Amino acid sequence: VPGTVVVYTSADQPFAEPVLQAYRRKSGVDVRMVFDTEETKTTGLVNRLQAEQSNPQADVFWCSDPARGIAITRLGLAQPYISANAAAIPATFKDPQGLWTGFAARARVLIVNTQRVPESDTPQSILDMTDPKWCGKACIANPLFGTTSFHAAALFVKWGDERAQRFFRDLKGNDVQIVDSNGAAKEQVSAGLISWGLTDTDDTNVAIQEGKPVRMVYPDQGSGGMGTPLMPNTVSLVKGAPHPEEGKKLIDYLLSREVEAMLARSASMNLPLHPGVATPPNVKAIDKLKFLEVDYGRVAAQVQEVDRKLQSLLGL
């Protein structure tokens, strides 16, 4: 049907829906949306895309993390499309063939309960998770899924196999709690059930805006620090999309400065990847942040191998 576009998105519904509704108002196109849950709640949209491969129903896949976003390209579920609006996005955050393009990133951050951790004691690095003084008091999300899986794979790429495995063994030895998701990390730290944890900027910001007793820390920013990974949203044109032209127009819109500004202002507080997008004071520009520089394609290629290692290492 002309004038229709079907978008599957794993971006959190509270953030993605207003963006897509704004496009519907602006373009008059009937935008049909399918939202996903957190990775550990259901098997989600990547499986749906894969199962529908013989008769695709979706035109666009908007993914909230590069792990799944790049996975669909590896599964042969995407077709190339290079949007003119992606020209200013740094090459690190996009596929040269246009199978995926990154925009509006989140950063990996520490969420710290202010009632359980005095400011002077605030952890500043993910390595603090292995410090015996935090034994049993810190948490990470299940590293097989979502941004945590990408973060883990990035550490394996950055550090090499031996050091990365030692780090995860140390986490286990220090009784770091493995909660089901980044959202659960936010909930449990906000409720004071756990002192601090590793999650994403959007989760932490939502907790702060709700008045929860938490503070956000960008880890590993000091001199000699390795920086923290950025997790861009990704968008891909689905292979065999029933409405490819409408799909391309929606991708152009999602990769616009306008959408990056909208997502930066939202509770998701995404970091724009276009240079010079005006952001609210609580959102760091990426040039003001020390981020872990990795090859996203290389990390994505390692995610599943790392997952298998972690599965055995942590008994998941």
Add this chain to the structure above:
Amino acid sequence: MPAGRWFWSGWVLAIYVAAVLLPVILPFTSLVTPGHSVTTDRLWEPALHTPLMARSLKLATTVTVATLTLALPLALLLYRTRLPLRSLWLGALLVPLLAPPYILGMGVLHLLTPRFAIGFVGSAVTLTIWLLPLALLFTGAGLRLVTRTNEEAALLDTTPASVFRRVTLPAALPHVLAGGLLVFVLALGEFGVPVLFQYQVYPGAIFAQFAAFYDFRRAVLASLPLLMVVVVAVTVAQGIWSHAERESEADQPGECVGAPPGHLPVALALGAARPYLTVAIGVVATVLLLPLLRVGSGVGGVTVLFRALHRVWLQALQTFGAALLGAGAAVVLALLVAWVATRLRVIGGRVLLAAQLPIFAVPAVLVGLGLIRLWNAPDWRGVVYTSPLILVLGYLARFTPLLIPLLAASYQQIPRELDEAAQLDGAGPMVVLGRIHVPLLRPILVSAGLLVFVLSVGEVPVSILVAPPGQAPLAVRFFTLITNAPSEEVAALAVITTLLALLPVVAWLILEPDPEPSAYNPGRSPSGSASARGPRRSCDGGSG
């Protein structure tokens, strides 16, 4: 008659195969497609999978024992006594089943605190609270179908405790076992609750194949050990059942077993314990509701609730309609299959019945993928796939196998002599079904329908895979919002979903309260004590 038997059996089984079996089996065909030969590569990695399976078995067994231990006394009080406010207590005890188990888990986590809840304890407590209503419904159905004539006859020469052990319990055993098996299967396959409490279980290994490795074939392979456990559990339960039947027959050779159901069973006298038991059941119901109340307390006022309702009323209506249609269709199909397997004695009927729980134990996500393979096609099937009808088909495929053993167990309590008498009068199979079986099974059919309705309202894994764009049911919306929507809105949505599921349950309890069991009167003869419901018959024609 044989021609009619084959005709109806053929139709019913064809519909069952198309609606239930194909979606379940299609994903398994990937194991035998060319180029994908069956291998057992990494099917079982002892260091990883053995401890996971051991924890799953420990959790499922504990939850099954706990729910049955609680369900039996509760069902006795609610279905076999004249306890005040029975409908209210029954309604309250059913509520936890209406909520997504993950939500219950959040409540339990806050109430028990992580120090006590993390690990096995929180998982077991949450699943026990969630699944107790199922065990209660099944046990209650069994106790309600025990015939008054049998109990009164036995009471003439023995004590009530002995009657309970020798008559009541054996008669209710098929339902108790069916309920226990169902609880075991659901607890064994549950992933969301254990993961919330950081208790790693075997379904996590299947889930990881889907959600971390996107490997359908390995996910299908990984589900096989779980299905084997269910097959073993079904076999053990059938062994217990057969043993109990033999014991019962040996114990009471002259007993009038198989009297028609519908006779209200004997009420147990509570005596001076009545007020204490009323308070006790009130306390139990309150304790079981605490986790949900803890979550509901986050709504922050009626205004928030109405605002949320205003936003989702259309989705709520669609969810209600799809769940209602799914429940109706599942009850009709399950009744027909149970009828064909037990009454028309189709070849392989026993195997068909025994296969239902393993079929139900197939991970829901595989059923969703099977539905996509079956219905997502560029022909007329695509019209169904892109309409809300696909959700109804999903509920049908998912929950019909759950009802078939329940209705087959209920058929055990309808004597075949009724069918034979009707057939002598010239009634065909459908007339016997419609005029004799359906009226006798009506309370069970209504309970079964409500059960599927409730489960359909809360269904997520199949719905998220097949719901047409923009038409996700309420439970899916809840899970897509849970992470970062305002917590008040999420809590309001949890309350609305629970109330939606509660609506027909309340209507049922108000419109058709359970009939009070009547008191035992030793002065009356067993055959003269039949109630107004159900056909009368004397003990002389007992099927033994």
